[in-house]
Amino acid sequence: MAGQIPDIVVLRLPLYVRALEHLAREKVELVSSQELGGHVQLTAAQIRKDLSYFGKFGKQGKGYGVAHLLLGLRRILGLDREWPMVLIGVGRLGRAILGYEGFAAQGFKIVAAFDTDPKKTGKKAGSLVVRPFDEIESYTRERRISIGIIAVPAKEAQYVVDRLVKAGVRAILNYAPIAARVPKKVKQREIDPVAELESMTYYLK
């Protein structure tokens, strides 16, 4: 029960949501911090502490009501609504992202795709018509879109990020292998499978 919540705690909440969704599908109604910890590979104490930042969700002697906690966490994370997103970059990677079904199930939806390449704009990618990148500001501002997905080559990423930030986007999911500079108020997460592999090979000896 506090004012300022550590980022690292927020980062873990989606894991709890996933595990709770799984438990809910299995018709489990109550779960202890111990059991939940088993699902997400964390200690019971850490889970209790994390949740305590947001209030009291548990029942002493019983555990946490799965449905109740799930609802609470989803609300805290803002998952009780739809999030429209824009995608920039409609190459091979961008197309794969457009085809990924995992977003929709959690309320995330790519509503427009942009590219700088005039050979691509005006044509279809998935169910969307690719728009010229220069329309990005007007499009996102008009529709108040706050999330952008970047699927352009590394060397274009910083430029695209800057334009997105100017366009009012406040959260960026970056598939380019580079940590772009963003103002503090803008959140950025990187998806970089190669970096993940590289940090594992260290241990393979």
Add this chain to the structure above:
Amino acid sequence: MAGQIPDIVVLRLPLYVRALEHLAREKVELVSSQELGGHVQLTAAQIRKDLSYFGKFGKQGKGYGVAHLLLGLRRILGLDREWPMVLIGVGRLGRAILGYEGFAAQGFKIVAAFDTDPKKTGKKAGSLVVRPFDEIESYTRERRISIGIIAVPAKEAQYVVDRLVKAGVRAILNYAPIAARVPKKVKQREIDPVAELESMTYYLK
């Protein structure tokens, strides 16, 4: 200069490698911790401290030799060799992973693809013939493969992970949205774009 290196430090090394590769391409020969920090969004002190775990790479008064540090880090991470990998799951996601060009540039290569679905096995996916999942142990053991990529649905992921571990795999890149249980000696990293999005929406209010 220490014995046991914190995981979190190892996790940052690939970022340094990326930035140094960029600098090398730009023909930069020397870089200070300050400048490098600008590229990876970290403080100069942190970079110096991180590097100091592995030895003395810098020249006082000058900075770090880009080529020298890059070579050193690549060796430390085991990137001075090729890493064959197996892929499990040849659905939509698995095919996208097979088509991803980013692995090869860093010496990672998917050498075999497996699936449990008999409708898929024996047919081509990219340039590989899909193998029956039951061949996984014999294949990976014979070729001493230590890295596996998982692209199966969440509910199959734990089973696949268990089989991979039995087959001697020691590093797993997991695209299934679930933290599978692995023995301590096995490293696992998850690629979960939806979880990344969910931890950003918290701040979008």
Add this chain to the structure above:
DNA sequence: GCCTGTGAATGATTTCACAGCA
């Protein structure tokens, strides 16, 4: 003078341990 390498200091995160409630 400039910049590294590194102990010491600070700050953040995790774990402990237990009071208190159902």
Add this chain to the structure above:
DNA sequence: TGCTGTGAAATCATTCACAGGC
């Protein structure tokens, strides 16, 4: 009794600040 919620303690990570080499 069983399990939460939470201060206090312990651990871990980052930043500071400066001695020392080029």
